[in-house]
Amino acid sequence: MTTSSQSIGFLLLDQFTLISLASAVEPLRMANQLAGEELYRWHTLSLDGAAVQASDGVPVTPDASAQDGLALDAVIVCGGVGIHNVVTRGHVVWLRNQARLSKRMGGVCTGSWALAQAGLLDGFECSVHWEFLAAMQEAFARVTVSASVFTLDRNRFTSSGGTAPMDMMLHLIGRDHGHELSAAISEMFVYERIRDERDQQRVPLKHMLGTQQPKLQEIVALMEANLEEPIDLDDLSKYVDVSRRQLERMFQKYLHCSPSRYYLKLRLIRARQLLKQTPISIVELAVVCGFVSTPHFSKCYREYFGVPPSEERAGLEAERIEVARPAVRPARASRPSNLLDEARGEATFASVKVLRARA
Template identity: 35%
Template sequence: MAEPQHFLFVFVGEFTQLAFANAIEPLRIANRMSGETLYTWSFMSEDGGAVTASNGVRMLMDHSFNDCVTFDQLFIITGNDVQEHISKRLLALVRRTRYQGIPVAAFCSGAFVLAEAGLLDGRSVALHWEFHAAFAETYPDIDLSPGVYVKDSAIMTAAGGQAAADMVLDLIAARHGEGLAVTVSDQMVYNSVRTASATQRVSFQARFGIRCDVLSKAMQVMERDLDAITTMTEVAAHTGVSIRQLERLFKKHLNTTPKKHLQTLRLARGRQLLQQTEMSVTEVTLACGFENPSHFSRVYRQAYGVGPRQQRAI
């Protein structure tokens, strides 16, 4: 029997337990269903102490960064406010692992760690869609994939949640065959395993409960170009309808106007950037397409009850 493959899970503060569970459970089930110890694992944090997940659960660790551990695959488990938890020692561990030729995978917001370590140049990466705006502003030259995971040579990224299971099932299939991967997914009552190219978010039609191609296209254009759109004429031109027709569609299906919908998208993007980056209010204003910081602050306070600077302190 071949030696089991050992996975070292490195936990970063405020990690997402859902991603962790979806990464480790397929390995456990693969052992059980095969009747063999195909996989082993251990847990590591910077100081070897317990790490608290974003849901408040505390995880006990096996190792610290000072320990000499032999492993075959590194899994980086992150979550909220990942940039506040990236240390020089974490980056050194990741770089050293890749220098040794050991594959590295990052889940949820873990692409920030890999990018900061300089490992993503020229690569496509996946991370949770909520972090896309902050990542694009921080690392504009790195290609963001809309997919659930990216299996790129020895560096892999997954968007977290169920995407972690998708990627680990892919790893199981590659090493031990599609049959075992299907058996594991059946045990997880997970009957629609997604490929890497599957998109993270449901369609605009499903998300908003609409079945209007013109409206769906207009909404996609707004999300894609919200920092550049200056008039609704531009949006209408992309959809091939008049402004008046576009306004009727928004009123009928969403009970709002195109202009208000665009402002809602811009405010949501601004809130993400304020919470997830160190960008100044002026920089966030420009990134979201607002006229000036005072206008942004005024509409932000109207929408969320606090100003942009106060939001950052919450």
């Protein structure tokens, strides 16, 4: 585990999404409050130190210019609307310089586009907001673009938009200072479930297919509406007036898998949602998601997600118990930052014990 305070720079690009910035910063603030010490410091940056306008029109005055030479352990690029047009040569040069200094590099929303444009994601896997999935795949052939809500790949960490940066930061905090702290932060934010890298963004099919494949969209809609009692593929073909062979070809061409495989994926994703969000038993889950038996369901689940449903459920129960029993210790005597001064009056201040690795 990390033992010293980390400094993180948030590079704000024009038209960045404010919700993604807040989702990334707030877990750091709460980590400091719950630990009772400065585990993280953060700074907002723009290339020249001038105010940057967020996508909702709110102007944000950064803490410093990117050229001020702040000592940073990590850099996170905050992207948003119109990312194609806002990344400049100056951004690319600065990001490359930071990477050469062995800084950890990250991006939120469309921030991974800027990293890719700087050549910093070549050979890496990354996440980006679903609206830019296809564009990134087309523009950067050496980058593996994932539909996951976030991706951690060596010293690169990227997330999609909205609240996905919170999931990513909670995982990073857990990796640095232990799962108990990240779970307690989630509890403070009334964040019901911390998503992981296996969770996928729900990409609207219309975005993937455009308006040219109404039959395929209709078939997928029928699949989504009939997960408990799956419709036979021959019947699906008849409903939309295409042959079974045409159906197979459409799925292979546009969704890169067979219709049966796609249908199975929909049912397994639904099963995972129910497993994580409800107390429904695994036996009932198998029935509700259209599986002929519990062993068959468990086998398919393990093959797709890499872990049996019983282990996934057991892990969730362990997390809930851990959150319910936070360890308490007094705050350290070292002088806190202003934010920590303000947090001292909170009942939760220094409510989570941060274990230190022995030297």
